Amino acid sequence: MTPAQRPLSPHLQIYRWQLTSVMSILHRATGIALTVGSVFLVWWLVAAASGGRAFAQAQWFFGSWLGLLMLLGWCFCFFYHLCNGIRHLAWDAGYGFELTTTYRSGYVVVAASTVLTMVAFVAGVLVRG
């Protein structure tokens, strides 16, 4: 007897979108993006250790429009995963489970990560000159 092809949990398509679930999905997505980004961090470090030409190539890539776009993306992913990670640690410690608190902390994380991304990116551009 072949088992019936039933849909598997968590069965995302039947749920109404809401801040809490979107933020949960975004936490995982930003985590994966940051892991991919850490491969580029190793490239950058190994290029610096290899010599001037390899480092210039890496710097050229990160200075290109694609590189800058990726850096901006990782910048947001970093601050979002950091802020929401602290929110998760608070939950792990047993705080902030009430529905209103969960929504309030969610909006704080979205606002904080957006502002921090803009501040960090503008600061980087200013330092770069």
Next chain:
Amino acid sequence: MSDMRLRSPLGRALGLGSAKEGVGHWWAQRVSAIALVPLGVWFAASLISLAGADRAQFVIWLREPLPAILMILTLGAVFYHGALGVQVVVEDYAPSESTKLAGIVVTKLLALALAIAGIFAVLKIAFGA
């Protein structure tokens, strides 16, 4: 109460539950997350201060003991935390047991290799590349 009598003394001592694993992964993810809060903030601030730096400036910066040590700690924590996170994603979405096992093995080996490559690059610069 009946649970306590039905479980073998060994099973109770191991405390691993039906999933055959304890809280080790959960704890490791939290501990590395806590470590990455200060390390991540330091790393982001460092990248901003290094924006537009040429190789000579970057090498001078990374030769100082504190940046070198913090960069190595960051690399270790990033790839440890990243591997734990990707492992959960693989466990959640792998269509079969064999792909799950292969995915986890590849994830852990890649994370170890990348962490060692990054740490080697930092040490090479720190000790004078």
